[in-house]
Amino acid sequence: MSRIQQKNRDLILQGALQAFSTHGLRGATIDQIARAAGLSKPNVLYYFGSKDEIHKALLTTLLDMWLAPMQQIDPKGEPLVEVLSYVRAKLLMSRDYPRESRLFAHEILQGAPHLTEILGGGLREIVDRTVVVLERWMDEGRLARVEPRHLIFSIWSMTQHYADFETQVRAVLGAGRDPIDEGAVFLDDLYRKLLTP
Amino acid sequence: MSRIQQKNRDLILQGALQAFSTHGLRGATIDQIARAAGLSKPNVLYYFGSKDEIHKALLTTLLDMWLAPMQQIDPKGEPLVEVLSYVRAKLLMSRDYPRESRLFAHEILQGAPHLTEILGGGLREIVDRTVVVLERWMDEGRLARVEPRHLIFSIWSMTQHYADFETQVRAVLGAGRDPIDEGAVFLDDLYRKLLTP
DNA sequence: TGGAATATTGACCAAACGGTCAGGATCAAG
DNA sequence: CTTGATCCTGACCGTTTGGTCAATATTCCA
Incomplete structure (x- = not known):
């Protein structure tokens, strides 16, 4: 090229x-x-x-980057640290790449017509691998027992909320506040309390 | 008429x-x-x-219903019960009114061009009133201290996630599971741990 | 029942949109 | 500098879309 x-x-x-x-x-x-x-x-x-081709190329290009943080969870690390790092990483993506977040949000809102193969295929495998790690940690008593997939949903939804619903977040918080800085503190506290055995 | x-x-x-x-x-x-x-x-x-008029009428009609659960939090009630009831109510709205959820999601994703006056006006007031109640409960030691507005964001994002991202949720969970039933259990546990003083 | 008010539609219009194409401009290699 | 390949564009086309309108059908009530 x-x-x-x-x-x-x-x-x-x-x-x-x-x-x-x-x-x-x-x-x-x-x-x-x-x-x-x-x-x-x-x-x-x-x-x-065509327009569709651009859209497809864009999704394909960004998907890896979008899923990368989850694959960086270290099965050999300290459970709570690993999860909190993942939460932090996802939150920083909402700050640094809000458009990417909204792009995927749009796609999934419409039923993910261009992502079905990925959602049913690669994504599920990645999640499954992470779930295995989480369940092991829970079995070992190093992480409080919660449904691992819903734990992942909670991380996705809360972190991406700061990007996807930024307009609403800013309207509610008012000016002069940093939503993501505050969110980082809140989420750290939340997952500490939820996951400490 | x-x-x-x-x-x-x-x-x-x-x-x-x-x-x-x-x-x-x-x-x-x-x-x-x-x-x-x-x-x-x-x-x-x-x-x-016009199309815009339909859209505006629809948003206006549905907004009250959409915000109703928050206004049913009883300042005289038992704090944890009130919050958990609110979470449950929001989650049931994701089950019973997923299209309404997605409608607002679309609108806010695009920067809420038709909702700006509401977001800056009525919504903020409703949230502010709830925040006052939450802060009083925290002051009284009946609820663990967390940033109340981010607490609200977390409820919104996690409950609406089951409607807005239903495609993804189902793709990850696989068939034969009831996302919202499971979510109810997960969220109950989560907010109990987060908010119990 | 008659006729005014209301409701409904097929035909139509202008603008926006996705996409094509022939031809011109630019670039890179010999 | 030459020349072929790559890059770029104005003009254009068919379709879709938001919206209009005159004419027709239906409803409602005195």
């Missing part, structure tokens, strides 16, 4: 992230993507054949 | 709920709404002047 290709594909994906994360797949237009990327509409379609 | 008006406005709002909750404001079409309502497109526009 040439230098120009590299650069423009990247610009397009950046623009698409901006557009799709705020308006969703159907709501975003190729024109918006092109404008956000600083390219003309036909030029965007020169690199990606 | 005549009987026919009553019936058709209701049919339209029902159809709109179906369409908007799955595709969002821009993604849903008046045709979809009309089809879901069993009416013709011009007839839909006879009752509501």
Whole structure:
């Protein structure tokens, strides 16, 4: 792939992230993507054949990065530390990559038409592996016993909430407060109390 | 308002709920709404002047019902029972009204363009009133001290997660399990541990 | 029952949208 | 510098969409 290709594909994906994360797949237009990327509409379609193709490429590109924190849970580590680190990592992703969070939120809200194979396949395996680790820790009495998959849901929902529902969070908290800083303290406390044996 | 008006406005709002909750404001079409309502497109526009008007009417109609559970927290009740009842009520709304949940999720994801006045106004007041009650309970030592607004966020995010991300939840849990039944147990445990003084 | 008010629709319009294409501009290698 | 490959664009096309309107059907009530 040439230098120009590299650069423009990247610009397009950046623009698409901006557009799709705020308006969703159907709501975003190729024109918006092109404008956000600083390219003309036909030029965007020169690199990606269709809007769906852009969307698919974007999801595929970002999925690994999105699931990475969970795979960094160390089965040999101290259970509480590992879980709290994971929570912290997910929370920081809501701060640093809120658009990515909203992109996936849109997709799943609509029934994940472009992610079904991943949701039923890779994601479930990754979760299953983590569940095994969590259950072992619980068996060993090093972590309080809770339903592990719902524990994971709780982490996902609460951390991503700060990105996906940012508008609401800011409206409720008012100006001058840092939602994620406060959230980090709250979540640390919450999971300590929930998971300390 | 005549009987026919009553019936058709209701049919339209029902159809709109179906369409908007799955595709969002821009993604849903008046045709979809009309089809879901069993009416013709011009007839839909006879009752509501535009797609935006339908959307606005729908949000306005549903907002009170959506916020009702929080206002039923009894300041004179037993703190832990009141909070756990609220959690349970919100969770049951995810089971009984998942489309309403997704409708609001779509709206807030896009920055709540049609809800800004409500988010900054009424919602904040309702939350503030609840926060006062929660803080009093904490001052009295009847509830463990946590940041009350983030406590509310956690309830919202975890309960609504079962509706908004249902596809993902089902993909991870697999068939034959009742996500919300299990979630009820998990959340009861979680908030007991978090809030017991 | 007659006629005014209300309800409904097919046909239509303009704008927005996804996508195509022929041809011109630019670049990289010999 | 030449030339072929890559890159880019204005103009265009068919479809979808939000919305209008004149004409028709239905309802309601004096």
